[in-house]
Amino acid sequence: MTTLTETAEKIKNMEIRGAGRIARAAANAMKEEAMSIETADLEEFNKRMREAYTTLLNTRPTAVSLPNALKAVMRYRADSVEEARQAIIANADAFIAASENAVKRIGEIGARRIKDGDTILTHCNSSAAFHIFEAAFKQGKDINVVATETRPRQQGYITVDFLHKAGIPATLILDSAVRYYMKKVDLVIVGADAITVNGSLINKVGTSQVALAANEARVSFICAAETYKFSPKTLFGEMVEIEERDPSEVLSPELQKKWPNLKVSNPAFDITPHKYIDMIITEIGAIPPEMAYWVIKDKLGWELEEAAGGI
């Protein structure tokens, strides 16, 4: 059994990465924590769960799937430790199952947008986007997926590895080759770390440049996002925090020493305005970005933002 601190560390150092995987790993860590707490005192149990919640929440700031998953797990009311424990286990299992079903459904819906012979460009590594490629390929469509390398952490290698294992033809390109390559592309499909109330997309840095190049070339830009990637706090005017990662991911410590006055900036995500997004494919259907408000308010519910249950 992995301890909660180990899971938190793995999320921080990106051994566990990608918004969906982060959410499922956090839900599972909360479940294991609930199973391992030895006390008969409900207050003590709730306090320990709140601490676990905070530890996981503070790992990475951008993917809204993380707070949404944690809040879904912590939505319980209980009169005893056993009741609380069982509720947390049930909530975590339900979240993980719903999350796995969501990507499958996104695959089915998204595959309808892909035609035989299409070349699809993707950025970073998104399991939601990959489910679409896989579903289309399994339907017998002849597709080619163009994957960007995705500096500095090369998540594009993970994408081409997925594609290779699934037998899907793939082409790896440099991030800087996106505009040059766009003329050969029929469709762009990327994942999401967060969708704001106005339908803008927060995803791996470089996504907004891909969207601009797609817009210029009149190529459709599609985002694949489970509904728990929509950000309730943006309904209340809050901004999504863009994670700034360590400069050593961009420039080696030796070179940083060589140029001591150089500032290295390493934002991990960027914001793609909704006007560049043709459609968001969720498990409840393909929607225009303008419908983000409805997803947050009616599907996720206002209460997601409120302290619920044991929090």
Ligand code: RUB
């Ligand atoms: C990952 C990333 C992915 C989204 C969606 O960034 O930007 O596109 O998280 O992924 P990082 P998924 O590698 O920094 O975590 O569809 O798998 O949830």
